[in-house]
Amino acid sequence: MRIEDLDIGDVVYAAHAITDDGSMPHGMAGDVLVETGARGVITMIGHVEEQPERRVFIVRFEDKELNLGSPIGCWPEDLSLERRHETVRIGLEFS
Template sequence: MQAVETLEEGDIVYALIDFYNDGSIEHLDEGALLASRGARGVIVRIGHVEHLPDKTVFLVRFEDKDNNLGDPVGCWADELGVTLAS
């Protein structure tokens, strides 16, 4: 099984938590559900937050119920799984 720390752009991941809009996606209401726990997503970018240079942030586009990819969501490694959590 692949470790989250070795993930690359294009890899498939699963949400281990519910993700809500913190206000950073302007066209959606703050608090809107972006991805439910268990949602499948694809990593579109990997980077670091300026004030946390040692912590990796993954931008993930999660699928909705119709399998359409949503807006990119910033996620920490411990919020993502490489297999569907039971």
Template sequence: MDLSELQLGQLGPGDLVYAAADIYNDGGIPDLAEDALIAAAGTRGVILNIGHLEEDPERELYLVRFEGEGAELGPPAGCWPEELSTVSKRTPAEEN
């Protein structure tokens, strides 16, 4: 199976994902300014945990840490499935 065929539902903690679009702080990460960029589209991250909100147990929520400057992992961020991808949207030139 090629990575482009993987679905988020097949992944678990420790697996790599990518930001499908720019992800901004909605105020949920207190050490970052509200509206600060958490991850640009195509940024690689690692799943820490998968859960749901008490108010909506049918909707999955992913706890992800995205790479920042120097490949250091940033703070954990809660992401909806539509904010993540199993393949990078970056071009090879952008990844170098």
């Protein structure tokens, strides 16, 4: 299955950290809205008026308490069908 084939109600994951492009009410451009791997549900699908072939997915992602957040407009490349995690390296020293 491809992201473009998804429908309302389908579960998706953030393919990368999604940041505010300045279009979120009461937000600031550059703020991280969703972390990589966050689970969300598609609530609406639309398109760009000037480019009808360019789909926009409106997704509500879960927060750490599993509550759905505010709707966020996402491009297909912002979404994944599988959970992805950012790699974090932790330096450990043993004596």
